[in-house]
Amino acid sequence: MRRALTKTRIRLADGRELIYFDEPGAPRRDEVDRRKLPEFSTAIELRHDPLLDAEVVVASHRQERTYLPSEEECPLCPSKAERSTEIPASDYDVVVFENRFPSFASVSSELPPPPEGDTAVVRSEARGRCEVVCFTPQHDLSFAELPLERVRSVMEVWVDRSVELAALDDVEQVFCFENRGEEIGVTLHHPHGQIYGYPFVTPRTRRMFESARRHRDETGRSLFADVLAGERKAGTRIVAEGELWTAFVPGFARWPFEVHIYPKRQAPDLEALSDVELDELSSIYRDVLRGFDRLFDLRMPYVTAVHQAPVRSGRELAYLHLQIFSSRRSPEKLKYLAASESAMNVFINDVQPEQAAEMLREAVARGRREDL
Numbered sequence: 001m002r003r004a005l006t007k008t009r010i011r012l013a014d015g016r017e018l019i020y021f022d023e024p025g026a027p028r029r030d031e032v033d034r035r036k037l038p039e040f041s042t043a044i045e046l047r048h049d050p051l052l053d054a055e056v057v058v059a060s061h062r063q064e065r066t067y068l069p070s071e072e073e074c075p076l077c078p079s080k081a082e083r084s085t086e087i088p089a090s091d092y093d094v095v096v097f098e099n100r101f102p103s104f105a106s107v108s109s110e111l112p113p114p115p116e117g118d119t120a121v122v123r124s125e126a127r128g129r130c131e132v133v134c135f136t137p138q139h140d141l142s143f144a145e146l147p148l149e150r151v152r153s154v155m156e157v158w159v160d161r162s163v164e165l166a167a168l169d170d171v172e173q174v175f176c177f178e179n180r181g182e183e184i185g186v187t188l189h190h191p192h193g194q195i196y197g198y199p200f201v202t203p204r205t206r207r208m209f210e211s212a213r214r215h216r217d218e219t220g221r222s223l224f225a226d227v228l229a230g231e232r233k234a235g236t237r238i239v240a241e242g243e244l245w246t247a248f249v250p251g252f253a254r255w256p257f258e259v260h261i262y263p264k265r266q267a268p269d270l271e272a273l274s275d276v277e278l279d280e281l282s283s284i285y286r287d288v289l290r291g292f293d294r295l296f297d298l299r300m301p302y303v304t305a306v307h308q309a310p311v312r313s314g315r316e317l318a319y320l321h322l323q324i325f326s327s328r329r330s331p332e333k334l335k336y337l338a339a340s341e342s343a344m345n346v347f348i349n350d351v352q353p354e355q356a357a358e359m360l361r362e363a364v365a366r367g368r369r370e371d372l
């Protein structure tokens with residue numbers, strides 16, 4: 001069912017935008033950010049790598065960002081009388097704000113001109129937008145522990161932000177993601193996700209669409225739909241099957257534990273999903289996350305990537321899906337991006353996808369039984 005969320009926009013002390021998304025019954029959000037912050041400014045540039053035909057973001061100001069603060073210093077907890085955080089209110093449901101240390105910014109960067117004579121590098125401004133999504137005021141909770149209604153609210157917020165960011169002139173692709181764990185590079189413990197509005201189409205998306213275009217030219221069919229049909233026919237790597245969605249470990253998984261969640265019909269982006277599709281996605285996504293945590297009975301580090309159509313190209317080829325993966329391959333061992341992965345982009349997976357699927361299927365089923 002559609003979540004009726006109340007949207008309240010404010011400006012933080014340095015000019016960044018913050019938006020509360022409140023569920024019914026929340027109080028008015030009229031608190032003011034009383035911090036003394038320097039005006040929001042960034043120092044980011046894009047540099048083009050001609051060898052890979054890809055952009056590199058140079059964002060040196062991110063070195064200054066808050067790194068694993070204690071709960072007493074957490075910038076994502078609500079504000080208290082004695083301490084102001086990024087969120088001026090004393091409580092919240094879901095809140096979104098512009099990242100103070102973004103990789104792409106809505107304001108011009110203050111960059112010195114390149115050294116005279118340095119024409120080796122093609123530089124451009126890293127315009128775009130980076131947002132932080134906080135989905136609970138509780139510092140120690142994780143996404144998998146949210147009530148289903150709140151997960152559904154987050155989905156609604158993902159849709160809202162995807163539509164709004166796609167309307168910005170500088171944005172070519174909107175990427176909603178969520179992750180957890182120091183092991184994969186999270187710098188704040190407080191549960192949160194992020195949304196990037198990239199000023200270009202990302203290399204992975206470009207590559208996927210090249211494959212999809214080729215497949216369509218050769219067969220007339222959607223590559224993504226064929227991958228899903230193949231997995232459903234094989235059955236051995238299915239983790240959870242709903243009426244409208246399927247969760248599976250792809251037979252070509254790169255990570256020790258990797259699950260893709262596909263809708264059973266082709267939808268290019270989050271906005272194209274119906275209310276009932278978002279309802280079922282909320283529960284199947286939460287089931288998969290809970291399954292991850294039950295694998296070894298510990299909080300798994302993970303990344304969730306929402307793959308959706310770029311803003312201005314490839315819409316007819318796009319097939320929205322979620323990709324969730326963990327770098328933990330056993331209770332004691334992590335998978336690192338070593339020489340082959342980081343230098344050659346060839347992944348070596350230590351866990352057989354069929355075995356990972358069996359373990360995850362059992363863990364998801366156990367989670368559902370425990371919920372009853």
Ligand SMILES: [Zn+2]
Nearest residue numbers: 074077139190
């Ligand atoms: Zn916190």
